[in-house]
Amino acid sequence: MATTSIRLYTPLALLAGADVPLSAEQAHYLGNVMRLAVGATLRVFNGRDGEWEARLASLSRKAATLQPHTKTREQIRDPDCWLCFALLKRQKTDLVVEKATELGACLIQPLITARTQADHVNLDRLRAIATEAAEQCERLAVPQIRPPLPLAALLAAWPAGRALHLADERRTAPLLAPIAGPAALLIGPEGGFAGPELDAVAAHPFVTRVSLGPRILRAETAAIAGLALLLASEPS
Numbered sequence: 001m002a003t004t005s006i007r008l009y010t011p012l013a014l015l016a017g018a019d020v021p022l023s024a025e026q027a028h029y030l031g032n033v034m035r036l037a038v039g040a041t042l043r044v045f046n047g048r049d050g051e052w053e054a055r056l057a058s059l060s061r062k063a064a065t066l067q068p069h070t071k072t073r074e075q076i077r078d079p080d081c082w083l084c085f086a087l088l089k090r091q092k093t094d095l096v097v098e099k100a101t102e103l104g105a106c107l108i109q110p111l112i113t114a115r116t117q118a119d120h121v122n123l124d125r126l127r128a129i130a131t132e133a134a135e136q137c138e139r140l141a142v143p144q145i146r147p148p149l150p151l152a153a154l155l156a157a158w159p160a161g162r163a164l165h166l167a168d169e170r171r172t173a174p175l176l177a178p179i180a181g182p183a184a185l186l187i188g189p190e191g192g193f194a195g196p197e198l199d200a201v202a203a204h205p206f207v208t209r210v211s212l213g214p215r216i217l218r219a220e221t222a223a224i225a226g227l228a229l230l231l232a233s234e235p236s
Contacts, residue, residue, distance in 0.1 A: 003053055006034060006042040007135045008066075009142055014049040019057065027064035030056065043072060046142035050075040065084050070203055078141055079231055080182040082107040082162070086189035087118040092220045097126050101133035101143055103227040110148040114194040121148060123143040151197060153203065155204060165210045166201055167222050173209035176226060178233040185230055187223045 009204070012020050022030075030036045038059050044066055045051045052068035059065075063165060083105045100108050108130070112119055126145050134142045158164065162182040169192050176185075186201065193201065201207055212225050 002108050003041040003043065004034070004036070005061055006030070006036075007051075007138070008044050009131050009135055010044055010046050010066075012046060014044060014046055014052050014068050016069055016071075017067060020044065020054065020068065022064040022066060024062045027059060027062055029059070030064055031059050042066075044068060045140050048075060051140055068235065073140065075140055075222075078106040078139075078143075079104050081105050081227070081231055082109060082184035083187070083223060083227060084109040084111055084154060084164075084184055085187040086151075086193075086219065087116045087121065088111045088190070088219055089117050092128070093118070093121060094129055096220050096223045097129050097145065098133045099224045100227055101130045101139065102137045103224070104139070104231050105143050105227055106141070106154045107144045107146065109146045110151050111154060111156065112148050113189050115189040115191045117189060119148070123147060148222055151193075152200070155201065158204070158206060162206065164204070164207045165226070166207050167212055167226055168209040169222075173211045176210035176212060176229045178230055183230060185223070185226045187219055187226060 008026060010020055010022065038056055040056045041053055042056065043051055050071050051073040053070040053072050054066040054068040057065045057067045080195055082105065083100045083150045087093060087110045088096065097108055110121055113204065123145060130145055131142050162184055163179060164184045164186055165176055166186045167188065202209060212222055212229065217225060
């Protein structure tokens with residue numbers, strides 16, 4: 001039977017011949033949405049063991065099982081790039097998470113700032129959005145999504161050796177360019193960081209102001225454009 005274009009993520013280990021139980025939601029998707037039957041072949045990945053071709057071994061209304069049989073791609077390491085962005089309204093936050101996943105961010109950190117438009121998120125929803133985006137864009141891993149954090153707490157716990165690129169809406173800084181090594185992009189809220197916040201961020205030695213181009217961008221556009229610039233030299 002031909003392999004379908006369907007890819008699924010599982011947190012479970014992938015080994016040839018070992019059963020991989022799927023969630024009730026995945027069983028519903030395969031059986032009721034995609035109309036697959038036992039014996040269908042699809043691809044599965046877990047972020048550790050590469051991508052595998054697998055046979056749909058069992059399927060019911062609330063359960064399904066896959067049996068991996070052939071590894072189709074070896075696991076590769078994602079670029080060590082974080083996206084730290086001030087929370088936006090729900091639909092815009094959803095968009096940022098989806099596109100950050102497609103572009104290759106390995107960690108997504110929502111932030112609470114003085115001008116943030118929201119102060120909480122549904123992490124399960126955001127993780128589901130990231131998972132679906134990874135399944136569709138051929139990524140071999142799903143990015144980590146952390147709970148929202150105050151900006152000051154992020155800076156206080158910043159890891160040594162990771163560069164932080166601050167998107168400067170004043171457009172006076174050099175254009176953001178890819179760099180080697182651990183990096184992160186910091187995007188402010190609609191209306192930008194408050195003055196004291198901006199001064200506090202820029203005072204840290206690991207922070208570099210960068211421009212995203214000649215125009216003022218909306219926050220969600222800045223996150224997407226900035227990641228595209230930072231990850232432009234990602235190895236294939």
